[in-house]
Amino acid sequence: MSTSLPPTIVMKFGGTSVADAARIKRAARRIVAQREAGKRVVAVLSARGKTTDELIKMAEEVSPTPDPREMDMLLSTGERISCALCAMAINDLQHRAISLTGSQAGIVTDTSHTKARIIDVRAERIRQALNDDQIVLVAGFQGVSTSRDVTTLGRGGSDTTAVALAAAIGAEVCEIYTDVAGVFSADPRLVPDARKLPLVSFEEMLEMAASGAKVLQLRSVEYARTHGVRIHCRSSFEDRPGTVVIGEDETMEHPLITAVTHSTEEARITLLGVPDRPGAAAAIFNALAEANCNVDTIIQNEPLGEGRDAEVSFTIASEDLRAAEAALAPVAAELRIARIDTDPEIGKVSIVGAGMRSHPGVAAKVFDVLAEQQINIEMISTSPIKISCVIRADMVEDAVRALHQAFELGAAGIERERPIGQEAR
Ligand code: ASP
Ligand code: MG
Numbered sequence: 001m002s003t004s005l006p007p008t009i010v011m012k013f014g015g016t017s018v019a020d021a022a023r024i025k026r027a028a029r030r031i032v033a034q035r036e037a038g039k040r041v042v043a044v045l046s047a048r049g050k051t052t053d054e055l056i057k058m059a060e061e062v063s064p065t066p067d068p069r070e071m072d073m074l075l076s077t078g079e080r081i082s083c084a085l086c087a088m089a090i091n092d093l094q095h096r097a098i099s100l101t102g103s104q105a106g107i108v109t110d111t112s113h114t115k116a117r118i119i120d121v122r123a124e125r126i127r128q129a130l131n132d133d134q135i136v137l138v139a140g141f142q143g144v145s146t147s148r149d150v151t152t153l154g155r156g157g158s159d160t161t162a163v164a165l166a167a168a169i170g171a172e173v174c175e176i177y178t179d180v181a182g183v184f185s186a187d188p189r190l191v192p193d194a195r196k197l198p199l200v201s202f203e204e205m206l207e208m209a210a211s212g213a214k215v216l217q218l219r220s221v222e223y224a225r226t227h228g229v230r231i232h233c234r235s236s237f238e239d240r241p242g243t244v245v246i247g248e249d250e251t252m253e254h255p256l257i258t259a260v261t262h263s264t265e266e267a268r269i270t271l272l273g274v275p276d277r278p279g280a281a282a283a284i285f286n287a288l289a290e291a292n293c294n295v296d297t298i299i300q301n302e303p304l305g306e307g308r309d310a311e312v313s314f315t316i317a318s319e320d321l322r323a324a325e326a327a328l329a330p331v332a333a334e335l336r337i338a339r340i341d342t343d344p345e346i347g348k349v350s351i352v353g354a355g356m357r358s359h360p361g362v363a364a365k366v367f368d369v370l371a372e373q374q375i376n377i378e379m380i381s382t383s384p385i386k387i388s389c390v391i392r393a394d395m396v397e398d399a400v401r402a403l404h405q406a407f408e409l410g411a412a413g414i415e416r417e418r419p420i421g422q423e424a425r
Helices: 021-036 051-062 068-092 124-131 158-169 202-210 218-227 280-290 318-335 354-358 362-372 393-406 411-415
Strands: 008-013 040-045 097-100 107-109 118-121 135-139 142-145 150-152 173-178 199-201 231-235 243-246 259-263 266-274 295-301 310-317 339-343 346-352 379-383 386-392
Touching: 008 021, 008 158, 021 040, 021 068, 021 135, 040 068, 040 124, 040 158, 051 068, 068 097, 068 135, 068 142, 068 150, 097 124, 107 158, 118 158, 124 135, 124 158, 135 158, 158 173, 158 218, 199 202, 202 218, 202 243, 202 259, 202 346, 218 231, 259 393, 266 280, 266 318, 266 346, 280 295, 280 310, 280 318, 295 379, 310 318, 318 339, 346 362, 346 393, 362 386, 362 393, 386 393
Parallel strands: 008 040, 008 173, 040 135, 097 135, 107 142, 173 231, 199 243
Antiparallel strands: 107 118, 142 150, 231 243, 259 346, 266 310, 266 339, 295 310, 346 386, 379 386
16 A cells, blocks of 8 residues: 555445435535545445346346346446446536446456356556546446456445455445444344444454345455455445444454344255265255355254154255255255255344353343244354344244343443343343
């Protein structure tokens, strides 16, 4: 990083922050304000509002299984619209702006269409434009593959574009502007007294993003941790600071529990009658990996008795269900797996907190709280800083509220001391 250049920042605006003309102009003014404060600005924009969903729907109207390469050609247009419009608005504010596609911006990815990974950022063109005193707008969520096709980075991928650019140009911060004020102790739509978290560690943010918090794409957090990019997640509708994601060694705060997260966009696959021999699990999960399906909680029971079959159960994102079933069919035939069941109605509730690493009894308390709510736990998985329970999808909201209250994560729980013997349920 050069010391003679003014500091560079990356500002990423999500879909709701550029949804209509007024919001694009508001984003343009925020970008210009940073420029006028002496910063060099690279802005990454998402597609407007529900554009990406609408494009997916359009594809499904013409084809039940759209070709992934063409899907990426289609989906990448949403972000380009936002950038071109915002560049126009910035030009009208008497600043020079240039919009770039992911490919023009030098985002190079692997060849896995609709879920590509960034493998290189060749930011010369961005650097040139910045040196030339231009504001650079980059279409998020897309890149160009090593075989020169347009690719997209998976839902929410504009966050990863922003972080990757911040790393490549040595930006002092990657600001993620969104329609919420930051990262919360639970989804504020479900839990009205959810608290905005001023600081979250990368480790916690990774677990939160992986277990359903939608503020940041999981890959963007991984990328930021690997490359030491500071993320500041904040509202595009107000000026107050939001949530800063930092290294665990940078924070003194180690709360026992930081947040309750949830997801209802998962499905479970159960394989019944899996032969109990070395290589069976490897064959199953290799097939899923090749189909690019990210597997979460896995449970395999040990068959009781010689020659019995095992049962393997795991969760995946709902959107991967079709691909997973297709990938498993040949393995099932080869291994002579008796049956494959799928259950799309599952949900997952998780609690995340760096402090639980060294604190016994957290899991027991989670199970107690769910039992009191008459919620049946179907699967459990843990990491040193996370406990996840798979439950029925329609019980998720109750579970989130009960856990948030029991662990006193709300704004109220912090201000009020509870008299002994009257702890929150
Ligand atoms: N427009 C894409 C999506 O809706 C990418 C993004 O917004 O980050 O998933
Ligand atoms: Mg997003």
